[in-house]
Amino acid sequence: MKAPTYTAYLPTPPTDETYQKVVQDFFSDIPYVAKCLWRDELLPAKWCLDFDMKHVFLRQMLEWRMERDHAWATPAAPWAED
Numbered sequence: 001m002k003a004p005t006y007t008a009y010l011p012t013p014p015t016d017e018t019y020q021k022v023v024q025d026f027f028s029d030i031p032y033v034a035k036c037l038w039r040d041e042l043l044p045a046k047w048c049l050d051f052d053m054k055h056v057f058l059r060q061m062l063e064w065r066m067e068r069d070h071a072w073a074t075p076a077a078p079w080a081e082d
Contacts, residue, residue, distance in 0.1 A: 011067055026057035
């Protein structure tokens, strides 16, 4: 077997439009969560906070941040160095 290259998943930087859209969508959900809490609608508030905000938008932004910190390249595994 060939040695692993650790390049199976190398994301590309987002375009400015994509980045702005994700940030805008993240912040547009905040009033919706507050409105649901004000109306004592806990399940829709939890869904919006846990799924939409965290798993869709925040996760994407954190992945972009991590990749930006590593110059958009997965560093080689420390055990693979010769």
